[in-house]
Amino acid sequence: MNILEKIANELDTFSKSERKVAEVILSSPSTVIHASIAALAKQANISEPTVNRFCRRLDTKGYPDFKLHLAQSLANGTPYVNRHVDENDSAEEYTSKIFESTMANLELARKSLDTSTINRSVDLLTQANKISFFGLGASAVVAHDAQNKFFRFNVPVVYFDDILMQRMSAINSRQGDVVVVISHTGRTKSLVDVASLARENDATVIGITTAGTPLAKECNIVLSVDVAEDTDLYMPMASRIAQLTLIDCLATGFTLRRGTKFRDNLKKVKDSLRSSRFERKD
Amino acid sequence: MNILEKIANELDTFSKSERKVAEVILSSPSTVIHASIAALAKQANISEPTVNRFCRRLDTKGYPDFKLHLAQSLANGTPYVNRHVDENDSAEEYTSKIFESTMANLELARKSLDTSTINRSVDLLTQANKISFFGLGASAVVAHDAQNKFFRFNVPVVYFDDILMQRMSAINSRQGDVVVVISHTGRTKSLVDVASLARENDATVIGITTAGTPLAKECNIVLSVDVAEDTDLYMPMASRIAQLTLIDCLATGFTLRRGTKFRDNLKKVKDSLRSSRFERKD
DNA sequence: CTCTTTAATGTAGTAAAATTACATAAAATC
DNA sequence: GATTTTATGTAATTTTACTACATTAAAGAG
Structure with a gap:
């Protein structure tokens, strides 16, 4: 599952501080992927280890790994799949x-x-x-x-x-x-x-x-x-x-x-x- | 443009060592996003700063930023790029x-x-x-x-x-x-x-x-x-x-x-x- | 309500990773 | 063949992330 969706889903299982991090991430994920753990902690008004723990809770290895997942979510990957042509497809669609x-x-x-x-x-x-x-x-x-x-x-x-x-x-x-x-x-x-x-x-x-x-x-x-x-x-x-x-x-x-x-x-x-x-x- | 395509495109503008890094990255991009700069440098048999310079040449801020771009490329659909067959490629490789x-x-x-x-x-x-x-x-x-x-x-x-x-x-x-x-x-x-x-x-x-x-x-x-x-x-x-x-x-x-x-x-x-x-x- | 236990968070120190500055080597140019 | 330019590596520095431990807050028992 997309990690952004996952954060949104599990929002209520988080602790108070973790929720603060989540809020910041959800509100502007594209900024977060370029921020250091310190910057993010500061923006959420919590400490760095809390951010780290937050990342681990989401089954990532740590902050850098978390950012990688986040980056991939943002790229909204549509892998190539076998989609069948439909009756009413336009030229654009069936091509x-x-x-x-x-x-x-x-x-x-x-x-x-x-x-x-x-x-x-x-x-x-x-x-x-x-x-x-x-x-x-x-x-x-x-x-x-x-x-x-x-x-x-x-x-x-x-x-x-x-x-x-x-x-x-x-x-x-x-x-x-x-x-x-x-x-x-x-x-x-x-x-x-x-x-x-x-x-x-x-x-x-x-x-x-x-x-x-x-x-x-x-x-x-x-x-x-x-x-x-x-x-x-x-x-x-x-x-x-x-x-x-x-x-x-x-x-x-x-x-x-x-x-x-x-x-x-x-x-x-x-x-x-x-x-x-x-x-x-x- | 997708950074993987970019690497493949500019392959011949790279220097000898840079090309080594490029080859490693192209051959298994998904491994690279989880590797440290030291690990990648070692795998390509070149020094860490060379990897760093390689990243900068591709208009990224540095190695971590480069990995982010890479992660996005991978999520973004095709990890497929145009790589030329080499003289000594095995059947596995050229296929x-x-x-x-x-x-x-x-x-x-x-x-x-x-x-x-x-x-x-x-x-x-x-x-x-x-x-x-x-x-x-x-x-x-x-x-x-x-x-x-x-x-x-x-x-x-x-x-x-x-x-x-x-x-x-x-x-x-x-x-x-x-x-x-x-x-x-x-x-x-x-x-x-x-x-x-x-x-x-x-x-x-x-x-x-x-x-x-x-x-x-x-x-x-x-x-x-x-x-x-x-x-x-x-x-x-x-x-x-x-x-x-x-x-x-x-x-x-x-x-x-x-x-x-x-x-x-x-x-x-x-x-x-x-x-x-x-x-x-x- | 207070004491005890448990969970949550923060502080400070440590380790790892990335980057910089500089030195050396290789290549290109004259 | 000498000189300049470019490429690469080494070692030191800085930044970043992480760990261990301490503190605080919350929950539960008496």
């Missing part, structure tokens, strides 16, 4: 809600991610002869993005959002190839099949999906991304953003593993685009 | 940094977005006879995602990441069509051409790009998304996430504008996928 829930979900996803698994995946990706990214629907977008990133690394990389191409590609895979299968639900039959086909052909299968799903069971490694389901809008939103950010992590891990020289190469790739662009005038 | 900068950039993007422009764009999209999404490279991914979303709305929607198809499609557009052109830099020549062609053919052109760029000048409406440039890694990361979230907003605005009955339809679309999936057992 805020969407951005905030996206952030809240990224936070969630980050906490659920296992970095050692990311590390192992990066290992496999750097050693791969060929990398394939498969997804359907919203996850196709993620696969598409992954291709765009890994393509820059000058490694053989393909992406398919077509079931038949995915199957053919999976059947043609071999030891040393890495197949990344992306599906939030982890229940899309054809993708589960593709994962299983790829494994039968000795490819390493990395799944970007939810843990415990049929797809997860077919994979060598599962990168599970937990997000709150966006059930209200009937289309994938936060899940794919989390997946894309995970792709960023894999790509970044890849470049770090490859060392400095490799990154100079990336710069070249970027620079090669220059002639297709209008010059910057500033 | 955190990437997720956090993505969140920080989403926050930035949200602030820079003009909701009335979003509202106008939604107006145009709901009234459009046909919607086209064009992008190249990383922005092609965004266009791809947009198609995936708007397709569910049962409106004529196309997406191209092929210059020729984009041109042909632009030339065939007409009054009442909406063309959404996506480019973070806003300087990709062929996309600027496409925007211009579409306008010559009386289509309405919405640009998802940075304000003031050549592309922005060719558009009827510009949805500008400001993010800190991710110059260090030579590939687009945060910018496309912000663009995708903007697409979510447009799609959400679209469904809200269309009313309840329309959303029942969305549910049908989602349900139609069921037979392609394994049943959930729980």
Whole structure:
């Protein structure tokens, strides 16, 4: 609970002197956070230890700690939460809600991610002869993005959002190839099949999906991304953003593993685009 | 401005020792607010007065005052800041940094977005006879995602990441069509051409790009998304996430504008996928 | 009402934390 | 390579917070 509210609540459990301090604090908390214990004691016409005792009574370590709590109360923190868009929301409102829930979900996803698994995946990706990214629907977008990133690394990389191409590609895979299968639900039959086909052909299968799903069971490694389901809008939103950010992590891990020289190469790739662009005038 | 963001922003104006303090603070701000100046100095391997000077440089009265500001920043929503990935980062570290900068950039993007422009764009999209999404490279991914979303709305929607198809499609557009052109830099020549062609053919052109760029000048409406440039890694990361979230907003605005009955339809679309999936057992 | 007990508050001293002044080292400039 | 400027550290000082103890006020028992 907010410490200011707490003071207001417990006002009648305080002793006479403590109440004096409370009054001063409640009347201008923003002044108090910049005052020393002596200044506050003087303003409330009580002694310094009384202020100190007052702070302890409120479950803080002492006066400085109390001021910290007070400062936080004043900043009226609204942490990002998953607020659902409402029927009558204005553009302002639904924009805020969407951005905030996206952030809240990224936070969630980050906490659920296992970095050692990311590390192992990066290992496999750097050693791969060929990398394939498969997804359907919203996850196709993620696969598409992954291709765009890994393509820059000058490694053989393909992406398919077509079931038949995915199957053919999976059947043609071999030891040393890495197949990344992306599906939030982890229940899309054809993708589960593709994962299983790829494994039968000795490819390493990395799944970007939810843990415990049929797809997860077919994979060598599962990168599970937990997000709150966006059930209200009937289309994938936060899940794919989390997946894309995970792709960023894999790509970044890849470049770090490859060392400095490799990154100079990336710069070249970027620079090669220059002639297709209008010059910057500033 | 939030003091954490400020530290992150001014990171390169700091001296060697000051940067050490900054790193420690950024990596776990919530610990710092409970630490004494001596403890912080020790952790950063520098002397106490250096910490003090660091605090003053950030326009605070001294260390205790600095902690107060820090506490407020932490309460104030995001402790997320844009930290660059470092050469020797572990998987744990770069994952955190990437997720956090993505969140920080989403926050930035949200602030820079003009909701009335979003509202106008939604107006145009709901009234459009046909919607086209064009992008190249990383922005092609965004266009791809947009198609995936708007397709569910049962409106004529196309997406191209092929210059020729984009041109042909632009030339065939007409009054009442909406063309959404996506480019973070806003300087990709062929996309600027496409925007211009579409306008010559009386289509309405919405640009998802940075304000003031050549592309922005060719558009009827510009949805500008400001993010800190991710110059260090030579590939687009945060910018496309912000663009995708903007697409979510447009799609959400679209469904809200269309009313309840329309959303029942969305549910049908989602349900139609069921037979392609394994049943959930729980 | 007075004595005893308990709780509340204050005083003075102590410890800890932050800051200052100065010295030294490192970097930048000539 | 010398000189100036800037950055950093050491040690002393000051400020701030806290502790132990003393005093006072309040509550309860006879």
